[in-house]
Amino acid sequence: MNAKQFAIAALIAATGSTAFASEGSEGPTGVSTLSRAEVVAGVAQARAQGTLFVGGEGQQVVFAVPVTRDRAEVRAEARTVRSSIAHLYQGA
Numbered sequence: 001m002n003a004k005q006f007a008i009a010a011l012i013a014a015t016g017s018t019a020f021a022s023e024g025s026e027g028p029t030g031v032s033t034l035s036r037a038e039v040v041a042g043v044a045q046a047r048a049q050g051t052l053f054v055g056g057e058g059q060q061v062v063f064a065v066p067v068t069r070d071r072a073e074v075r076a077e078a079r080t081v082r083s084s085i086a087h088l089y090q091g092a
Contacts, residue, residue: 034042046052050064 032039043052
């Protein structure tokens with residue numbers, strides 16, 4: 001690669017990286033209307049009721065679902081459905 005091509009490639013790389021560096025903040029910038037104690041109390045109440053939503057980057061959100069059937073019932077239903085639709089798949 002000659003010097004002219006190298007200079008052009010370096011200029012393009014530098015221009016692209018400055019575009020990413022100039023992005024603004026992504027979070028809210030407003031002022032909270034609740035005190036720290038009120039927020040902690042709200043979190044404790046939501047946690048006790050099972051309605052606490054935990055979100056954000058790198059966190060898994062899990063909602064509790066009440067169990068109304070046992071494992072044997074679910075497996076029996078799966079077998080029934082599988083046998084009723086088995087004729088739909090003919091293979092490839």
